[in-house]
Amino acid sequence: MEEKLLIKECINRDIKAFEKLILNYEAKIYNMCFYLLKNREDALDASQEVCIKIYKSIEKFKGESKFATWVYRITYNTCMDLLKKRKNEFSYDDVIDYELHREDRIESIIESRELKYDLKESIMKLNDDYRMIIILRDIEGLSYQEISEILNIESGTVKSRLFRAREALRNELIKRGVLRR
Amino acid sequence: MKYEEYVEKLEELDEDFEAGMLSQIKEEPPIEFHRDLIKVVKSNERKGYLYRYRKHALVVVAGLALFFALKGVSSFNYFSSKGELNTGTEKKQSVKKNKEVIKNDKFDYAVSDGKFIVNYEIFIKKDDEAVIKFINEKAIKVDKFRGIYSMDRYHYKKLEEILKKEGIEIKPIFNFEEDNVVIKININ
Numbered sequence: 288m289e290e291k292l293l294i295k296e297c298i299n300r301d302i303k304a305f306e307k308l309i310l311n312y313e314a315k316i317y318n319m320c321f322y323l324l325k326n327r328e329d330a331l332d333a334s335q336e337v338c339i340k341i342y343k344s345i346e347k348f349k350g351e352s353k354f355a356t357w358v359y360r361i362t363y364n365t366c367m368d369l370l371k372k373r374k375n376e377f378s379y380d381d382v383i384d385y386e387l388h389r390e391d392r393i394e395s396i397i398e399s400r401e402l403k404y405d406l407k408e409s410i411m412k413l414n415d416d417y418r419m420i421i422i423l424r425d426i427e428g429l430s431y432q433e434i435s436e437i438l439n440i441e442s443g444t445v446k447s448r449l450f451r452a453r454e455a456l457r458n459e460l461i462k463r464g465v466l467r468r
Numbered sequence: 469m470k471y472e473e474y475v476e477k478l479e480e481l482d483e484d485f486e487a488g489m490l491s492q493i494k495e496e497p498p499i500e501f502h503r504d505l506i507k508v509v510k511s512n513e514r515k516g517y518l519y520r521y522r523k524h525a526l527v528v529v530a531g532l533a534l535f536f537a538l539k540g541v542s543s544f545n546y547f548s549s550k551g552e553l554n555t556g557t558e559k560k561q562s563v564k565k566n567k568e569v570i571k572n573d574k575f576d577y578a579v580s581d582g583k584f585i586v587n588y589e590i591f592i593k594k595d596d597e598a599v600i601k602f603i604n605e606k607a608i609k610v611d612k613f614r615g616i617y618s619m620d621r622y623h624y625k626k627l628e629e630i631l632k633k634e635g636i637e638i639k640p641i642f643n644f645e646e647d648n649v650v651i652k653i654n655i656n
Contacts, residue, residue, distance in 0.1 A: 306506055317497035338505050406493050425490035
């Protein structure tokens with residue numbers, strides 16, 4: 288079924304239409320939440336929160352941008368709110384980071400995905416702005432225009448921030464021996 | 469560096485950096501995520517429905533409250549008119565109460581039918597013209613068929629004296645709070 292039709296049915300509170308619609312976005316939402324929040328549990332909670340927000344406020348989507356852009360924007364805002372909250376909590380971030388690394392380390396040993404592990408680790412080391420732009424551009428493959436709409440920044444800022452984010456990521460990867468200087 | 473050069477450099481980097489590497493590290497949600505999400509959405513929807521239902525119910529209740537508030541005066545009147553029975557009961561109760569008080573304290577006779585409190589019952593002879601005349605002149609007929617009269621304290625005292633002269637004793641007024649005395653006159 289066409290996305291526009293599904294959106295229309297969702298506005299009329301058709302849960303089945305929502306099930307179909309959200310199925311295409313769940314992975315994207317979760318992926319973004321995971322890299323922003325650096326934690327599986329938080330990413331799951333945030334993803335669910337985002338999906339519910341989408342369902343509840345779908346009538347606010349006017350079709351001025353792509354639906355995907357709108358979804359990413361909600362995801363970004365939700366995650367940023369959670370990050371702000373988390374920053375107020377003493378040393379919570381560190382505990383989560385430790386658990387994530389431990390979990391990922393075990394996973395990477397079992398599955399022998401060392402490159403992926405190094406990449407993830409390096410991304411997680413970036414600050415929120417850099418991490419966000421790397422996720423949207425290099426992982427999700429969105430256009431500069433879409434990223435500009437999601438982050439509510441100028442297209443030129445997207446490019447410059449992406450440049451700096453990639454450099455920071457490259458430095459991390461060099462440190463780990465994944466890339467050469 | 470000029471802006472154009474800068475953008476060019478960015479574009480170069482863009483091509484050479486990715487190499488499809490980062491797109492390989494996408495994270496997938498667990499399989500149960502979708503099922504759990506839909507459960508939550510359905511549950512929220514039900515709660516929302518209940519909330520809306522509750523909201524509507526509150527509106528209806530508020531409407532009814534307003535209706536009764538506006539109709540309050542007439543309703544009160546309606547109940548009052550209906551409640552005459554209650555008022556009657558109250559009257560009866562007070563009469564009953566009076567009856568008890570009367571019987572116990574100062575009076576011989578209480579009520580006949582809830583209308584009058586008869587303080588004294590007097591027996592006179594039909595040929596006792598002086599007494600009959602006095603009563604006809606000084607007492608007020610309340611219920612002529614039943615011989616109930618009302619008389620003020622002063623004249624009651626006078627009646628008492630007249631009857632005493634004829635050898636008939638009636639009970640004196642004592643602690644009588646009312647100005648008038650209700651008497652039942654029996655003519656033999």
